[in-house]
Amino acid sequence: MRTDTLLQTVLIIDDEVTNIAVLNELLQSSYNILFAKDGPTGLKLAISTMRPDLILLDILMPEMDGYEVMNRLQSDEYTKNIPVIFITAKGEEEDEARGFALGAVDYISKPFKPIVVKARIKSAMELKRHRDFLEWMLKERTKELQQLEKEYLKMFYRKS
Numbered sequence: 001m002r003t004d005t006l007l008q009t010v011l012i013i014d015d016e017v018t019n020i021a022v023l024n025e026l027l028q029s030s031y032n033i034l035f036a037k038d039g040p041t042g043l044k045l046a047i048s049t050m051r052p053d054l055i056l057l058d059i060l061m062p063e064m065d066g067y068e069v070m071n072r073l074q075s076d077e078y079t080k081n082i083p084v085i086f087i088t089a090k091g092e093e094e095d096e097a098r099g100f101a102l103g104a105v106d107y108i109s110k111p112f113k114p115i116v117v118k119a120r121i122k123s124a125m126e127l128k129r130h131r132d133f134l135e136w137m138l139k140e141r142t143k144e145l146q147q148l149e150k151e152y153l154k155m156f157y158r159k160s
Helices: 017-027 039-046 066-075 093-102 114-159
Strands: 009-013 032-036 054-057 084-088 106-109
Touching: 009 017, 009 039, 017 032, 017 114, 032 039, 039 054, 039 066, 054 066, 054 114, 066 084, 066 093, 084 093, 084 114, 093 106, 106 114
Parallel strands: 009 032, 009 054, 054 084, 084 106
Antiparallel strands: none
8 A cells, every 4th residue: 555645545345356456556656545344444545534536346245335425425524526436346327326326436246357447546636636626625715705895894894
C-alpha cells in the first residue's frame, strides 16, 4: 500500500484475495491502494483518515454483500459522495440496473480487462477531482460573499 498524499486513493472491497492482488498490481503505480476482504471492514476504511477517492466494490461477498455496503455508504453523510464502481461476476442487466439505482458510477464485469479497469477508474477519478474542486470553489466564494455582506451591513448600519 502506497501512502503518497499526492495520489488519489482507491479502496478495493472484495472477498477474493486474488482479485485484490490483481487490482493492486494494476493500480498501485497510479493510486494509493486500501483494501478490505469484507463489507464491514470496507465501511470502516471508507470513514478512516485516509478517506478513499473511489471505491471498487464486489457484490458477491459473505456476511454483507456489495449492495448493502453501497446502501450504507449512501446513507452516511461522510461517504455518500465517494464514487463507487461495482466490479463483479454478476453481469446481468438487472444487476447493473440495481447497482446504478443504488448510486454506482460504473459497473465492470468479471473477468475484467485491465485496460478497461484503468480507463474507467481514470475517468471516475477525473470527474471526482473536478467535482471536489467545484465544491471547494463554491465554499470559498460563499465565504467571500458572507464577508462582503457583513462589511456591507456594518457600513449600512453606521450611516443610519
